[in-house]
Amino acid sequence: MxxxxxxxxxxxxxxxxxxxxxxxxxxxxxxxxxxxxxxxxxxxxxxxxxxxxxxxxxxxxxxxxxxxxxxxxAHALRRPDPADDRRETRRDLPFFPLTTIDRPARDDLSLRVRRDRDGTVLTVDAGRAAATAPTAYLVDASRLDTGLDALELRWQGSSQALCTVQVSQSDDLARWTAAAPPAVLADLEADGQTVSRRRIPLHGRVPAYLRLDAPDCADRFALRQVTAVSGAPTLPANRLVLTPAGVDSRGPERQVDFSLPARVTVRSLQLLLPAAAGAVQATVLSRPTESEPWRTAHTGLFYDLSLQGRRLLNDPVVCAPTTDRYWQVRLHADRGGAAAAGRLGLEVGWQPDQVIFVGRxxxxxxxxxxxxxxxxxxxxxxxxxxxxxxxxxxxxxxxxxxxxxxxxxxxxxxxRPVLVASWTTLVLWAVLIAGVALLGLMARSLLKETRKPPSP
Structure with missing residues (x-):
């Protein structure tokens, strides 16, 4: 051979x-x-x-x-959908002011409610004659046929409103349970910056009735609109806190770089400022590799404030799903030096892939x-x-x-990688070896011809 x-x-x-x-x-x-x-x-x-x-x-x-x-x-990989097709739907809900005498506890409210046959509230009598301002509101959600992901409130009064609101739920107006932790709502403006927080996150369940209690700010909490929000993007439960990988302060904007330890699907962002430090106007960008251009993920105001003994923190930002590993925060305005070098963090919410398999x-x-x-x-x-x-x-x-x-x-x-040769690779090597062998045979033949003695 x-x-x-x-x-x-x-x-x-x-x-x-x-x-x-x-x-x-x-x-x-x-x-x-x-x-x-x-x-x-x-x-x-x-x-x-x-x-x-x-x-x-x-x-x-x-x-x-x-x-x-x-x-x-056999298994399959179910990856997070890059195109989240959930779209918010909004519907205004009817609401009724509730007043009390000398502001007793919530459970001491005395209500007389008139409803029609399908449970819709028609009128509410809560002792208006003896009270000056409502400290709570009854919201009728009995006709809502979609999931309730959040309530969005609008109110009249001072533009410097800051209130803690407790949301309770009931199906019969007799037994009430907490629908969500107390939420701090705000409508603030100072130095050209506006902090507006009007949304209370809920959990998708649709109770027949809701009650909003804000006894500490009755004079600043005159509701004029209650909106039910359904289909709101869900924040991922998995959170990952990133520390700065580098800070560049040479230009007009401070740039802080971060990197993920693995390629996971990021769906939400939150800047971590020192507690009660102030507010920053920033742009968050990302890219898959260090050689590719940056892409904007979000631009807006991030804040962590302490006002009237209450902490006011912006909600995490829902971003388009991405597996980019490299992130950068560009600070356009920093009130009070909240994002000084080494004091800024980035928290990302990420959604894991799922492995689906059938036992055999x-x-x-x-x-x-x-x-x-x-x-x-x-x-x-x-x-x-x-x-x-x-x-x-x-x-x-x-x-x-x-x-x-x-x-x-x-x-x-x-x-450690091992050599795995494909048929294409083998064919190429075979052709190369055959070519080298053919060249060798031709050279050998030529050499023999040159060494032959000349014919007489």
Whole structure:
């Protein structure tokens, strides 16, 4: 056999097992136990931050689900939708002032309410003759047929209003429970800056009636509009606090740089100022790599104020979902030096990806991740799995699993790349070797011709 052909056969023999062999748990650096998973069930697991910090591929293709026999189980990756199609709907609600004598406790209010047959409030009598100003309001939400994510209030009176409002809920006007923690609302203006906070976050439930209590600011809390907000973007529960990676104060604007420890999907932003330090006008920007241009995520006012013994903090900003790792804050105006170098932080709210899988075979099941031993062309899961679950209307049967602690599988050895030759690569090498061999044969033939003695 010629040397070139022998070399080609050896390459095929070495590369073939690397291409054909199915991955095993030892091919991955780490793993998470999936307690409760069993044969035939459908499950989901939200990826914790520690998984993202170890993954070697941005498309999350270096993770697999294994059963107790070490066999790969088909899985699919459900990523956060980059286009959040939730749109806010708004509807004004009828409300009625409630007055009390000498401002007794909330539960001592004496109400006479007249309703029609479907529960809609027609009139409210709360003892107006003996009171001077309302300290509470009854809101009729009985005809609201969508989820109630927030209340937005507008009131008359001083532009320097600052009130603490407690929202209670009831279905029968007799038993009241808190619908949300007390909210500080504000309508402030100073030095050309305006702080307006009129929204009270709720939790999607639609009670028949709401009660708004603000006994400490009755003279500044004359309501003129109550709006129900439905479909408001949901703030992610996972939060990550970033510390400055660098500060540039050479230009007219101070620039503070941050970086994420992993590529997660960011959905909300909050500047962290020293407690009760003041307000800053800032632009938050992001980019996926250090060489790409910055893109604006949000421009606006961020504040952390202490007024009349109450803390007033701006709500987190909902931004377009992004997996950018590099962030920058540009400060246009800083009232009181609140964002001095080293005193500014950035908190991002992020939404995890979900791994969906259907149990097959014995347990226990393991989510293995972080590997450089896989074929680079391998995908991040079976895209048909989610389609099949949707088509059979089985998505409601998917049970979430809380993963166990991270444990070592293949360790650092799984993060060292191995040679995985593809057929295209082998063909190219074969052509190159054949060309070199052909050139060698031609040179040898020419050499023989030049060494022949001249003919007589």
């Amino acid at each position: 010629r040397p070139s052909a022998l070399l080609l056969v050896l390459l095929l023999a070495l590369a073939r097992p690397a291409c054909a062999a199915a991955p095993v748990p030892g091919d991955f650096a780490s793993g998470l136990d999936l307690p409760g998973a069993a044969d035939g069930g459908a499950y989901s697991v939200a990826l914790p931050l520690a998984v993202y910090e170890q993954l070697t591929r941005d498309d999350l293709a270096d993770l697999r689900v294994f059963n107790g026999a070490g066999e790969v189980v 075979g014995p347990g226990p099941y393991t989510l293995a991740f972080a590997s450089r031993r896989l074929d680079p062309r391998s995908s991040h899961g079976d895209g048909l799995l989610l389609g099949a679950l949707d088509a059979t209307r089985s998505t409601a049967l998917i049970r979430p699993i809380e993963p166990g602690p991270i444990r070592v599988l293949g360790g650092e050895a799984a993060l």
